[in-house]
Amino acid sequence: MKLVIFGAGGFIGSNLVDHLIADRTHTVVGMDIADDKLEGIEGPNFTFVKGDVRKSDRLVEELVRDSDVVVDLVAYANPSIYVDTPLDVFELNFLQNLKIVDLCVAHGKRLFQYSTSEVYGKPAGDAYVEDASDLILGPISKQRWIYACSKQLLERIIHAHGLRGDLVHTIVRPFNFVGPRFDYLVPAGATGGPRVFAHFMSALLTGGPMYLVDGGEQHRAFTHIQDCNEAFTILLESPEAKNEIFNIGNPETDISIFDLAALMKDIYRELTGKEADNELRVISGEEFYGSGYEDMDRVAPDISKLSALGWEPKRDLRTTFRDAIAFHLDPKVRASISG
Numbered sequence: 603m604k605l606v607i608f609g610a611g612g613f614i615g616s617n618l619v620d621h622l623i624a625d626r627t628h629t630v631v632g633m634d635i636a637d638d639k640l641e642g643i644e645g646p647n648f649t650f651v652k653g654d655v656r657k658s659d660r661l662v663e664e665l666v667r668d669s670d671v672v673v674d675l676v677a678y679a680n681p682s683i684y685v686d687t688p689l690d691v692f693e694l695n696f697l698q699n700l701k702i703v704d705l706c707v708a709h710g711k712r713l714f715q716y717s718t719s720e721v722y723g724k725p726a727g728d729a730y731v732e733d734a735s736d737l738i739l740g741p742i743s744k745q746r747w748i749y750a751c752s753k754q755l756l757e758r759i760i761h762a763h764g765l766r767g768d769l770v771h772t773i774v775r776p777f778n779f780v781g782p783r784f785d786y787l788v789p790a791g792a793t794g795g796p797r798v799f800a801h802f803m804s805a806l807l808t809g810g811p812m813y814l815v816d817g818g819e820q821h822r823a824f825t826h827i828q829d830c831n832e833a834f835t836i837l838l839e840s841p842e843a844k845n846e847i848f849n850i851g852n853p854e855t856d857i858s859i860f861d862l863a864a865l866m867k868d869i870y871r872e873l874t875g876k877e878a879d880n881e882l883r884v885i886s887g888e889e890f891y892g893s894g895y896e897d898m899d900r901v902a903p904d905i906s907k908l909s910a911l912g913w914e915p916k917r918d919l920r921t922t923f924r925d926a927i928a929f930h931l932d933p934k935v936r937a938s939i940s941g
Contacts, residue, residue, distance in 0.1 A: 613639065615639075622835075730902075813890060850908065853904070
């Protein structure tokens with residue numbers, strides 16, 4: 603098959619490209635505004651197209667038209683942006699993605715839409731179940747929910763097209779993917795920005811504080827990016843995956859953010875031989891991200907639906923974070939680890 607991946611230059615996209623082109627089964631075209639994470643990823647079955655989907659309507663339509671499968675990874679995934687510029691989040695995560703959905707309908711292409719585990723919102727039950735759990739979001743005054751709301755609305759429209767019979771789709775709900783090429787790190791001591799790994803890793807490298815938002819009591823379940831790639835392959839090849847929603851996560855890795863800080867310090871010590879004596883500093887969510895932020899505990903995903911297709915996560919919590927931390931260490935340390 604010929605796949606086009608929008609957002610191929612990001613953390614998930616670059617790892618997915620690397621995974622897909624390795625066995626040369628498929629032809630992959632990737633589009634993004636930058637390709638630095640794709641450095642060293644090359645092969646006769648991969649082509650990179652540099653461009654911004656927001657400014658390249660004709661190019662995007664050509665790429666969709668000439669593909670068999672469209673993989674849409676385009677999104678802002680940064681809580682600070684949800685709070686500071688919620689309209690930008692809505693315009694990219696919903697309106698721009700809706701254009702890609704419409705193109706898939708017009709040209710009869712199968713769509714893989716990467717959504718988010720945040721669509722579940724606040725916990726209601728012991729696990730998040732794709733086709734059963736209620737989606738419970740916070741008040742309008744907490745504008746951080748515009749991210750989850752935009753993703754949820756897009757899912758509902760994709761589902762409606764499936765019901766009408768004019769779109770074949772698979773929706774993926776990622777649960778805290780972690781691994782090599784992870785997003786980007788933040789300046790030492792910075793607040794706001796991307797997810798917890800970026801802050802904790804930056805602190806380990808610089809000796810800065812490890813901020814515990816609202817005390818770090820929130821729980822998250824993390825998933826190794828390679829487990830996610832293997833799940834994608836199964837979904838791509840399974841007829842049962844068409845017009846369905848799937849959690850991709852690892853319920854066995856559930857951990858509090860407080861305990862995650864200790865785990866990352868321990869792994870850093872193991873890999874470098876250096877003590878990680880970073881201060882653990884408690885900070886409120888609104889102080890860290892800004893007014894309009896809201897956080898909550900989360901339960902782990904139910905993955906029985908995907909497991910029924912033959913997938914199980916293989917990498918445990920320590921391996922997941924060991925691989926991610928190693929990627930950001932000195933190249934010599936990284937080489938000795940991979941060797």
